[in-house]
Amino acid sequence: MRLMTAIVKPFALGDVKAALERLGVLGMTVSEVQGYGRQKGHTEVYRGAEYAVDFVPKVKIEVLVDDEVVDKVIDAVVHATRTGKIGDGKVWTTPVETVVRVRTGERGSDAI
Amino acid sequence: MDALNNGDTAWMLASTALVLLMTPGLALFYGGMVRSKSVLNMMMMSLGAMGLIGVLWVLYGYSMAFGNDVGSGLLGNPAENAGLQGLFVGTYTGDSPDYPLSGSIPALAFVGFQATFAIITVALISGAVADRMRFGPWLLFAGIWATIVYFPVAHWVFAFSSADGSVVGGWIANDLKAIDFAGGTAVHINAGVAALALAIVIGKRRGWPREAMRPHNLTLVMLGAGLLWFGWFGFNAGSALGANGTAAFALVNTIVATSAAMLAWLLVERIRDGKPTSLGAASGIVAGLVAITPACSSVSPLGGIAIGGITGALCALAVGLKYRFGYDDSLDVVGVHLVGGLAGTVLIGFFADPGSPAAVAGLFYGGGVDQLWRQVVGALAVLLYSGIVTAIIALLVKAAIGLRVTPEAEATGIDETEHAETGYDFSSLRGGGGLGTARPPVTRTPGQVPATAGKES
Numbered sequence: 001m002r003l004m005t006a007i008v009k010p011f012a013l014g015d016v017k018a019a020l021e022r023l024g025v026l027g028m029t030v031s032e033v034q035g036y037g038r039q040k041g042h043t044e045v046y047r048g049a050e051y052a053v054d055f056v057p058k059v060k061i062e063v064l065v066d067d068e069v070v071d072k073v074i075d076a077v078v079h080a081t082r083t084g085k086i087g088d089g090k091v092w093t094t095p096v097e098t099v100v101r102v103r104t105g106e107r108g109s110d111a112i
Numbered sequence: 113m114d115a116l117n118n119g120d121t122a123w124m125l126a127s128t129a130l131v132l133l134m135t136p137g138l139a140l141f142y143g144g145m146v147r148s149k150s151v152l153n154m155m156m157m158s159l160g161a162m163g164l165i166g167v168l169w170v171l172y173g174y175s176m177a178f179g180n181d182v183g184s185g186l187l188g189n190p191a192e193n194a195g196l197q198g199l200f201v202g203t204y205t206g207d208s209p210d211y212p213l214s215g216s217i218p219a220l221a222f223v224g225f226q227a228t229f230a231i232i233t234v235a236l237i238s239g240a241v242a243d244r245m246r247f248g249p250w251l252l253f254a255g256i257w258a259t260i261v262y263f264p265v266a267h268w269v270f271a272f273s274s275a276d277g278s279v280v281g282g283w284i285a286n287d288l289k290a291i292d293f294a295g296g297t298a299v300h301i302n303a304g305v306a307a308l309a310l311a312i313v314i315g316k317r318r319g320w321p322r323e324a325m326r327p328h329n330l331t332l333v334m335l336g337a338g339l340l341w342f343g344w345f346g347f348n349a350g351s352a353l354g355a356n357g358t359a360a361f362a363l364v365n366t367i368v369a370t371s372a373a374m375l376a377w378l379l380v381e382r383i384r385d386g387k388p389t390s391l392g393a394a395s396g397i398v399a400g401l402v403a404i405t406p407a408c409s410s411v412s413p414l415g416g417i418a419i420g421g422i423t424g425a426l427c428a429l430a431v432g433l434k435y436r437f438g439y440d441d442s443l444d445v446v447g448v449h450l451v452g453g454l455a456g457t458v459l460i461g462f463f464a465d466p467g468s469p470a471a472v473a474g475l476f477y478g479g480g481v482d483q484l485w486r487q488v489v490g491a492l493a494v495l496l497y498s499g500i501v502t503a504i505i506a507l508l509v510k511a512a513i514g515l516r517v518t519p520e521a522e523a524t525g526i527d528e529t530e531h532a533e534t535g536y537d538f539s540s541l542r543g544g545g546g547l548g549t550a551r552p553p554v555t556r557t558p559g560q561v562p563a564t565a566g567k568e569s
Contacts, residue, residue, distance in 0.1 A: 044326065045385045047395060047431045047444060051324040 001096040001109065002070045006061040007033065008081045008089035013059050015080040020063065023076055026112075029062040039087035058089065064099060064112050116209075117216035123355035124221045130346025131228035135162055135235050137343055141336025141394065142239050145443050148328040149525025150243045151535040157238035160251050165234050165258050169227040170196055176263035177226065178271050178281075185283025188267045196223060215353055225350060226270065233262055233299045239443035240307035241515075243317050243325075244522050247530045249515045256505050257306065261498050262298075268494070269298035290490030291470055291483065293362065294351035296406025296457040297494040304450025305495050306502040307441060313506035314515045316440035318522050325442075330390050337394035341370060344401045348408045358469040362408035366401065369408075369416035373400025373424030380428035392428065395448060399427035402452035407460045410470035415463035423455040454491055461487040 008016065013030065020028060034055035041054040065073050070093055077091050101111040139158035143151045165173070172190045179188030193199055199219045202211035214222035234254045241250070269292050271281035284290050284297065292298065317325065327333060348366045352359035377396025378388040403423035404416055411419060431447035434440065441447070461484025464474030473479030509515060516522070521529035528534060 045381075045387065045389060046327060046391055047389075047447075048381070048385060048428070049321075049432070049435065051326055053324070053326075 001099060001112065002065050002067060002093040003096050004061075004063045004065055004070065004073055004077070004091065004093045006063075006077050006081070006089065006091040007035070007058050008061065008077075008091075009083075009087065010057055010059045012081040012089075013061070016061055016077050019076040019080040020073065023069065023072055025063055025065065025069075025073060027063070031060045031062075033058050033060045037087070037090070056087070064096065065093075066109055066112060114213060114216045116213060116218070117354065120216045120354035120356070121218060121221055123359065124217045124225055124350060124353065127346035127350025128221070128225045128228055130343045131225065131232065131350065132162075132343075134228070134340050134343035134347065135159075135232045137336050137339025138232060138235055139336070140332045141340060141398070142242070142443055144329040144332030144334075144336060145239075145327040145391075146242045147325055147525075148535055150527055151328065152527040152531055152533050153247065154238070154242055156247060156531060157241075157245075157250055158235040160247065161235040161238070161254055162231050164251055164255055165231045166227060168255060168258055169223075169230050173230055173258060173263050174223050174226065176259075177230075177266040178222075181267070181271070181273075181280035181282070185268065185281065185285075185287055187264050188271060188282075196220070199223060217353065222353070225353075226266070229270075229295060229299060229347075230258060230262055230266065233295075233303050234258055236299070236303035236445060236449055237307045237310060239445040240311040240441045241314050242442035243526055244516050245314060246515065246517055249509050249513055252513065253310070253505060253509050253515075256509070257502060260505070261306065261501050262302065265298050265302050265494055265498065269295070269490075284490045284493065288486050288490055290457075290486040291410045291460050291464065291472060292406040292457060292490065293409040293470070294348045294405045296402070296453045297490050300402045300405060300449045300453030301457065301491055301494045302453075302498045304446050304448075304453055305499040307445035308439065308450065309499050309502040310506045311439050311441045311446075313503060313510060316438075317442065318519060320440045320442075321435055327391060330394075333394050334390060337397045341397055341401060344370075344405075348401075348405060352409070352469075358409055361469050364413055365404050365408040365411065365416040368413050369404035369420030369423075370397055370400035372417040372420035373397065373403060373427075376421040376424030377428040380425050384428075395431070395444070396424045396428070399424050399448050399452045402427075402449055403456035403459070406453070406457045407463070410460050410465070410468050410472055411463045411474075412465040412468060415465055419456060419459045419463055422459065423452050426455055427452050450495075454495075457491045458484070458487050461485070 034057055036054055036056055041052055041056055044051050044053055063073065074091055082088055098107065099111040100107050135158050139155035142158065143155040146154045172194050174196065175193035176188050176190045179190065179192035182189050199212050203209055204211055212219040234257065268282035268284040271285060273279060273281040273286045344366055345363055349359040349363040352362055374393050374396035377392050377399060381392045382388050400420040400423065403419050407419055427448050430451040431444045433447060460474060462475045464470065464472045464479065464483050465477055466473040472483050474483050475481060517526055517529055
């Protein structure tokens with residue numbers, strides 16, 4: 001089992017959700033986050049004074065997936081979010097030791 | 113003695129409510145401009161002024177401003193109408209009611225109308241000290257400032273002598289004859305220079321100007337600007353003290369000068385920064401309202417456009433002065449109210465139109481510099497008196513009880529440390545709760561305010 005984490009531009013969330021639904025992925029967890037990568041932040045102007053906004057709003061998507069489908073899921077997310085411009089985000093996976101479905105007590109792949 | 117006029121009275125009662133609404137409007141305007149951790153304190157400084165000045169006005173403020181002059185047009189007699197004595201004698205009911213009038217309206221209608229001016233003038237100052245001034249010292253400062261700065265200056269500017277000479281008013285209105293219809297000097301120059309003095313005495317916010325201190329809610333700012341414009345019709349058209357042609361004249365100028373100022377501010381931003389901003393539009397509105405306040409009865413609507421446009425552009429540039437000179441006038445009370453008040457007051461000397469209700473000719477209408485020097489002297493007199501006395505008051509309060517919160521409190525947020533509240537709860541945890549799992553008893557740390565505060569009994 002793997003945890004796929006994607007940090008993407010907020011407007012890409014709908015496309016990612018649609019792409020994952022097409023693959024049969026049944027759930028996801030989304031959080032609003034802020035951060036920066038190579039694109040850094042942007043500047044805003046208030047009454048003529050410039051402010052550097054270092055942390056840009058992003059969406060963090062977390063999905064638990066089986067090992068067999070992990071590459072397809074990554075490809076789907078990358079395909080759905082790529083604009084080719086700086087700031088598109090990142091996708092990565094980490095191994096997951098245990099998953100438990102709280103309602104039934106199922107463990108492992110059955111709980112995904 | 114004029115007779116009571118129902119139409120005038122109705123308009124003045126409505127105007128009083130309009131001007132009173134400006135102070136909560138100002139609270140929104142200022143509150144949206146600070147960081148979210150200080151929004152409540154910012155608003156509470158305005159509401160605090162409503163509480164304190166409303167009471168002081170009745171106790172002795174009205175009498176100091178509009179009581180019979182005690183010498184040289186500098187001060188009204190504080191004892192004459194203390195507690196509003198002498199203003200509510202007579203009969204109020206029956207076929208021939210008989211009670212004190214002020215012109216064609218009940219004296220108490222004038223008292224109420226002018227109370228709202230005193231309140232907002234004090235509240236305006238608070239924009240300079242965002243995020244860092246303790247609430248107690250603010251109220252102490254506000255009370256002393258109203259007493260020895262606003263009430264006397266209101267006497268200078270707003271107290272007109274009666275035609276028969278039985279009541280003597282202030283020197284700017286009657287001897288200098290500077291035109292200040294609704295308070296360019298007494299309200300805006302006065303509050304603006306006081307804000308400068310207080311900001312210098314209290315010092316900069318921690319991290320200013322190195323750290324970004326963005327407005328946290330520009331929609332509140334826009335709402336506040338809208339309420340200010342709405343209420344300002346009472347401020348300016350109400351200053352005609354009747355439902356008449358002068359009021360209508362002032363009302364039209366209050367629309368058109370404000371519109372022009374907003375456009376001018378946005379134009380400056382478009383040229384200088386590349387983008388017209390919503391904060392710029394809101395600020396331009398206020399700058400225009402400030403500028404036309406003294407001038408709305410003395411310039412033609414085209415003159416109003418000129419004054420609004422000039423002042424809007426000037427204020428858009430003036431808000432940058434604090435970075436050059438290093439004073440943390442947090443919400444630009446100086447850049448908008450002092451600069452806008454000075455511009456509006458002095459420009460009357462150029463644009464005054466003999467066809468207006470004030471019937472005075474300025475420099476551009478063949479009147480020479482006669483009105484211009486009167487405007488400059490009036491503006492400078494208020495500027496110097498208020499600036500110097502405010503600095504002394506601020507230093508005294510600072511020496512007596514201090515002005516600022518601690519550095520820790522300032523970093524944490526003044527809402528929490530001064531008021532034990534936070535402005536917003538956007539927590540997705542929805543305040544906890546649960547289905548009854550046993551949990552440890554609540555322990556209270558010293559100084560903590562219990563959640564049930566005020567509910568014990």
